[in-house]
Amino acid sequence: MKMKSMLSAGAAVVVAMTLATACGVTTSGSSGDNSSGGGSSSSSSGSGTIALLLPDTTSSARYESQDKPDFTAEVKKLDPSAKVDYQNAQGDSTTQQQQAEAEITNGAKVLVVDPVDSAAAATIVTEADKAGVKVISYDRMISKAPVDYYVSFDxxxxxxxxxxxxxxxxxxxxxxxxxxxxxxxxxxxxxxxxxxxxxxxxxxxxxxxxxxxxxxxxxxxxxxxxxxxxxxxxxxxxxxxxxxxxxxxxxxxxxxxxxxxxxxxxxxxxxxxxxxxxxxxxxxxxxxxxxKAVPQEAKVAAELAVDILKGQKPGSDLVNGTQDNGSGTPIPAVLLKPVVVTKDNIQDTVIKDGFTTMAKINNPK
CATH class of the missing domain: 3.40.50.2300 (Response regulator)
Incomplete structure (x- = not known):
């Protein structure tokens, strides 16, 4: 995969969990949360809904503990009037398709999708495109479909x-x-x-x-x-x-x-x-x-989503490359840099970045 340049995720941005709580979360449907900010709309406000559709809770603990709260908190920070509607497909691509269709029907303006099945999720992009809804492929690429943006690591x-x-x-x-x-x-x-x-x-x-x-x-x-x-x-x-x-x-x-x-x-x-x-x-x-500094990944995905919500084109300081997903259309991408961690550099990487703590490492859940 070729890209024009590379962002470094070494300095991960860790967003306080209290911000996610402040967004007001209520549970609905299949692991669905409705998170919205207060505030009033203005000329710089998107005043719309961003749907965050994550794949499961079993392949990694990151989705519930990091992606969801960090993404929601960053959207709240960038646009207090924007609403984040969260869904988790629990490993079922059909469920994710239904969740996406419901979000489109309910008026979401942006779908941020981490697909359960990269090929099956192409249908989500087709349906979103018909409704004028933008799609950000998050972490995992949706294949053979013209998604609007891709956020992941190399x-x-x-x-x-x-x-x-x-x-x-x-x-x-x-x-x-x-x-x-x-x-x-x-x-x-x-x-x-x-x-x-x-x-x-x-x-x-x-x-x-x-x-x-x-x-x-x-x-x-x-x-x-x-x-x-x-x-x-x-x-x-x-x-x-x-x-x-x-x-x-x-x-x-x-x-x-x-x-x-x-x-x-x-x-x-x-x-x-x-x-x-x-x-x-x-x-x-x-x-x-x-x-892979998940808080940084969630942060840039939130920045992209809010820019789209506001009708703004993300700048070259954010979008740093393109990717080929087999759709015939180069996908504008934000690609972050992965880092090897061993016993020798835990302190200088994940601990220094605030990604985790030794207390959590010593007593993992």
Missing amino acids: NEEVGKLQGQYIADHTPKGGTVVMIDGAQTDNNALDFRKGAHEVLDPLFKNGTLKLGYESYTPNWDPQNGLREMEQALTKLNNHVDAVLSANDGLAGSVIQALSAQHLAGKVPVTGQDATDAGLHDIMLGTQSMTVY
């Missing part, structure tokens, strides 16, 4: 960072297992592509061996556990490294390794810098995670 770079860690920490001739994300998630395909770009030359020349690889339906940790157990069985426990696509799957990998007394003896990658993943890094059972 996802191929995430995979390259994971692949390079495996390349640097696996003995020559070692056997690698790859537990990929969901095949229906465009991001998972990008992570895998980036990792293979680094590792395939090593597999080809015999420096490393690819012993087992599998996608993980729905990013479900239980599916990941099953795949890792099958890998260990197939390879008679002869595993020298595991490239796990995210921290949730890494936890399952560690569980399977632990049952064979291999936890802590095999490098395991991750992603998302979850408290549980960072806890495992401190214990030595997980080797690294790729830190």
Whole structure:
């Protein structure tokens, strides 16, 4: 993926949770919240509804603990009169489609969609376009549909960072297992592509061996556990490294390794810098995670949404590249930079940025 420039997410913007509370949240439907600010409209106010449609609560804890409150708080800060309507599809693409249709019917002006299924969500874009509603593809790209904007991290770079860690920490001739994300998630395909770009030359020349690889339906940790157990069985426990696509799957990998007394003896990658993943890094059972500063991602998505609501075109200081999602139309994009976190730099990254605390890492929920 080519982009014109890169924003750094190293200095993550963490928005106070109290602002999210101040937006007034009421629960409705399938994990739906109605969050609105007070204030009166003015010439600089969008005075409309932004729908935030997130995919699930199982693949990562980030959606409820970070994306939702940080996005809502930033919208409130930028335009107190704007309303954020939140929905979570709980891993069901049909539910997400229904939620999007309801938001369009109810007059939302902007949909911020993190798709459950990248391909299926193209229908959401089609329906929104008919109604004159703008769509921001958030974190995961909606494929083969002309979304208005894309906000995420350089996802191929995430995979390259994971692949390079495996390349640097696996003995020559070692056997690698790859537990990929969901095949229906465009991001998972990008992570895998980036990792293979680094590792395939090593597999080809015999420096490393690819012993087992599998996608993980729905990013479900239980599916990941099953795949890792099958890998260990197939390879008679002869595993020298595991490239796990995210921290949730890494936890399952560690569980399977632990049952064979291999936890802590095999490098395991991750992603998302979850408290549980960072806890495992401190214990030595997980080797690294790729830190994506979610508060910064939520912040820039909110900025884009509010600009659209106000009828303003986002500036080049925000939109820093384009992406190809197969629609035939280059998608204006905000791409943030991922960072490798290990035991050695936890203090200088996630702690320094205020992303989490040692208290949370020591006692993950």
